[in-house]
Amino acid sequence: VVTGAAGGIGRAVAASLAPRGCHLALADVNEAGLGETGERVRAPRLRVTRHRLDVADRAGVAAFPAEVAAGHPGVDVLVNNAGVALGGTFEQVSDEDFEWLFEINFWGVVRMTRAFLPLLRASGDARLVNLSSVFGLIAPAGQVPYAASKFAVRGFSEALRHELEGSTVGVTVV
Numbered sequence: 001v002v003t004g005a006a007g008g009i010g011r012a013v014a015a016s017l018a019p020r021g022c023h024l025a026l027a028d029v030n031e032a033g034l035g036e037t038g039e040r041v042r043a044p045r046l047r048v049t050r051h052r053l054d055v056a057d058r059a060g061v062a063a064f065p066a067e068v069a070a071g072h073p074g075v076d077v078l079v080n081n082a083g084v085a086l087g088g089t090f091e092q093v094s095d096e097d098f099e100w101l102f103e104i105n106f107w108g109v110v111r112m113t114r115a116f117l118p119l120l121r122a123s124g125d126a127r128l129v130n131l132s133s134v135f136g137l138i139a140p141a142g143q144v145p146y147a148a149s150k151f152a153v154r155g156f157s158e159a160l161r162h163e164l165e166g167s168t169v170g171v172t173v174v
Contacts, residue, residue: 001025001068001075003055003112004082006033009131013079014041023047025068025075028082029054047072055082055108056100065115075119079129080109083149090144098145105149110156117169126169130157136173 002017004010006028014024018041026041026048028034034050041048049071053060068075083105086097109130120126135143136150157173164171 001027001077001112001116002079002081003027003053003108004131005037006030007037010079010081011037011040013081017041017077018043018046018048021046022077023072025049025051025072027051027053027055027064055080055112056103058111061108061111061115064112065119069119074123075116076123076125077127077129078112078116078120079131080112080153081129081131082108083131085143085146087142087146089142093145101145102149102152105146106152106156109153113160120169121167124168127172128157128160128164128169129172129174132157132173 002010002014002024005014005026007030010028014026014037017024023046024041026034026037029052031052038048038050051064051067053064055061084101086093086101113128120128130153132154133150135147136154139147154173157171161171
């Protein structure tokens with residue numbers, strides 16, 4: 001499962017996994033870009049499903065594992081890549097915009113992880129990959145909401161890695 005698969009890093013992840021024989025459930029809000037990614041990774045004997053999903057939509061995320069399971073026998077990898085950026089100083093960014101960004105960049109990761117963890121555990125050998133950013137390590141001016149969300153993703157991932165240590169689910173944050 002790859003979120004944010006309509007372009008950028010998500011498309012590149014899908015394009016890297018497909019030649020390795022990974023079946024793909026591609027998710028994004030951008031249906032046109034999702035279609036392009038699906039066409040790029042299409043290969044014989046490779047199951048590729050495309051799903052319109054807004055990771056900020058609680059109900060949509062909660063229903064998504066069943067949708068994926070309808071087209072795939074299991075889930076071995078979840079790549080939480082969906083994300084947005086927003087520039088401007090702290091005083092320039094409204095509370096609404098700050099919350100919008102966190103709903104996608106942080107809460108989307110948390111909700112997707114919670115929704116898919118049972119399927120990942122059932123895999124027997126699974127990997128959760130959460131995309132942070134260099135701005136999850138450094139915090140430049142003009143990037144307060146983005147940096148805060150990416151630091152949160154990193155902290156969530158590192159703590160979860162410790163909680164899942166010894167299980168069949170590994171956690172990677174990049």
